[in-house]
Amino acid sequence: MSVLYTIYLTSMHSLLRKKLEEAILKLNYQLEPQIEVEIPKNESFGDLSSPVAMELTKTLKKPPRTIADEILSVIDREFFEDISIAGPGFINFKFKKEFLFNQLKELLEKEEKFFITDIGRSRKVQIEFVSANPTGPLHLGHGRGAAIGSALSNILREAGYEVTTEYYINDAGKQIEILGLSVYLALQRIWGKEVEFPEECYKGEYIKEIAQELYESYGDSIKGRSYEELGDLIIDFSYRKIINEIKKDLEDFGVTFDSWVSERKLYHTGEVQRAIIKLKELGFVYEKDGALWFCSTSFGDDKDRVVLKSDGTYTYFASDIAYHKNKIERGFDELINIWGADHHGYIPRVKAAVQALGFKASQIKILLVQMVNLLREGKPFQMSKRAGTFVTLRELIDEIGADTTRFIFLTRRQDSHLEFDVEVAKKQSQENPVFYVQYAHARINSIFEKAGHVSYVFNGELFNEEEMRLIKKVLQYPMIFELAVNFREPHRITFYLQELASLFHSYYHKHRVLSDDEKLSQTRLSLCRAIMIVLRHGLRMLGVKAPHKM
RNA sequence: GCCCCCUUAGCUCAGUAGGAUAGAGCACAGGUUUCCUAAACCUGGUGUCGCAGGUUCGAUUCCUGCAGGGGGCACCA
Structure with missing residues (x-):
């Protein structure tokens, strides 16, 4: 522990922060939680600078340059060649070469261990990402979430957090039913029947492939049977196949998960039911119009939300509550959910549920990943899963490569739209x-x-x-x-x-x-x-x- | 109609937990190789930080309104 502490303090910015802290304490001024240290815009200003004197001016009611002067008069100059006050009250620091060389020496000796920090202090963080419905292959939007989630987990792990990555499989409910039906219809076509695919069905090539494999596996033994008879078999077969494909895609993309949690399982084990009962006991669930409602408005949501419909079935939100209860019970200090930006309307209710279950609002962070706008040679290209016109993560891995794709996904802030031109990425030119x-x-x-x-x-x-x-x-x-x-x-x-x-x-x-x-x-x-x-x-x-x- | 996000150079985007002269890549033009990898380097220049107010010693950054773009609004998932 003391070793880590030493390393932490000797990195350039940590050392400066420490020295500023000491100086401010010597002056008997109130310490801010984190002293701001920055890389100056212009390198002629110095190696690092701090606007701390300007920050203190608010509480001390003294001009910033006066405060900066005071700091200068008491600060330990051992590691600095020059300290100066500039502009409205910046304090600029130039390190002694000797110090920089010692740092370099240490870096060469310790190599990557030089970067060890203990910011995380072994806090347990769970990062949930991708979590795509197992109703089709991952597309490039999922890829962006995967790249960000996986990089973030690497970074936090490296910073001393105890990280668990998780994929939540939405394998219950209507979407999975539609998958089953779509495959069944495709199977009927293989049998030579003329069938129409309803609007809501999936029509991608992969549906045909699954039907074909199903046909090859079971042959004529299932021919002509009704969906009522075959539904469970088809769903099970299709689901397993798709999940395996998803796992394979992610693996080839360099993304691994510590655990996979199934929504269906939450129903089977009664966790969904128990979660609602728990909220009811806590007084956050009430009955109205024959349905059960969670009063998310108590935690800032716009309206209360139904968890158990009047027809006796649960909403998607109910299983999400159960899932988050499950996470909380596993003892994480912090939950990070990485979602597509199209789910942003969902944030208040999930945060409300988590708080109702005893978590602080600050313990859950929901990072929104903005949409990827797909371009082909500069022209927008519309994707639709149902119509089967989309670029899969698999295609990107095969045609562009996992490294390039990941890097491009990480060249933007996550809440900024990303333009992804497939043709340009393939060129492997300077644009990459x-x-x-x-x-x-x-x-x-x-x-x-x-x-x-x-x-x-x-x-x-x-x-x-x-x-x-x-x-x-x-x-x-x-x-x-x-x-x-x-x-x-x-x-x-x-x-x-x-x-x-x-x-x-x-x-x-x-x-x-x-x-x-x-x-x-x-x-x-x-x-x-x-x-x-x-x-x-x-x-x-x-x-x-x-x-x-x- | 209500809510959220975005608007910075020709294009794609950084930056901003209020601070110094606002940055990069690409594109465009020209140049660099007897020399450790030319997937590289060098030289060219641009900004009403969407608009209008407000708070502040100081606003691209915070607040309000407006405009444009995207997304979301369910006893769907």
Whole structure:
């Protein structure tokens, strides 16, 4: 524990935060929960800066520059070459080279262990994502959710959270019935009957395939039987087949789940019923018009919601309540649900249910992933599951590749629309930023191959201006990582990696790493090694390969 | 009709838990290879941060209204 603590404090931004905290305490000023530290927009301002004096001005009723002066008069300057006040009251810090070199040395020794933090403090977090109905293959929208969920789970796990990933299978209710009926109709066509597919039925190619397989498995033994007779068999067969396909797709996409929870099971074990009884006991459920209602308005929802319909069947919401009760009982400290943005109207009632069951509102986070707009050569392309015109995740994996697809999905903030041009992604041209980052990694590896045996010993005096800039960029990574963790935003890492790769490529062209000068070569190789470690870690967080050759 | 999200360079998007001169990629034009991988690099330039008010020492960021785009409104899932 103390080791982790030390590491945490020695990363550039944590150290600065600590020093500012000490200074503010010395001045007997009230400490803010988290002192703000940022990377200055302009590098001439310094390595890091803090607007803390401007923040304090509100409570202290003193001009920010005066407060900044006071902080400067007491702060421990051991690690700083220069501290200055600028603009309206920013305090800018420039680190001593010696400190930066020690950081670099530590990074080279510890490699990825250098990034260990204990932000998570072993808190148990459950991340539920994808959770698509098992009524057809995953499409690219699910892919985006999968990429984000999986990257986020990597990131949180790395930050010391105890993460469980889960897929909730909506295998009860009407959709699954429609699946069964659709396959049955397709089966009838195989038998040579002319049948019409009703509007609500699934018509994709995969329905025909399932029917075909069913036919091959059971042959004539089921021929001509009614849906009443075959329904259960067909549903079971189709469902298992689709779930297996989904698992396969996700696996090939690099996404794994720690557990899969079935909605049907929640009914069979009586959990749905028990959840409603529990809410009733707590006084949050009442009867009206022959139905049972959950008073979600008590927790800020627009209207109360039906959980048990007057016809005696449960609503989808009822099983969702049961599912969240189930999650809560498993002892998680925090629940993260990743949903498609089209479900946003559903948030208040689920949050209400979770609170009724004793959870704090802050313990459940629902991250909305915006829609993916599909383009083909710049033109919008409409998808419809029912009509069978959609791009599946499988197609993207096969034609574009899992790495590229994942990376593209992670180049946007999750609540921002994503334009995905299939043709452009296939081109594997400059428009695919993933290659840019991977290439930097492969390039560095190639230098090492050329260099042969290398020990990462450097002489800091030999670093030039570009190299110092790169060292600082590398050392910023723990801060970027922490932001990605705290904001639950994987895309911050994606952007950072592109910036780092860009700096490296530029450096590579300007300076040769390997030369006759042994010391200089070793020094530059050390820096390359550090860049490589960061690239590899970042890519691993995103779930993207760091290739040795391209 | 009500609710949620979005609106930043020609295009696609970062940034903003109120702060310094608002950034990147692509596209476009030109250039770089006897040299560790040219999937690269260098040089070119743009902004009423949708509009209008408000709060503030300070607003692209917060609040209100409006406009445009998307999504959601059920005893459907």
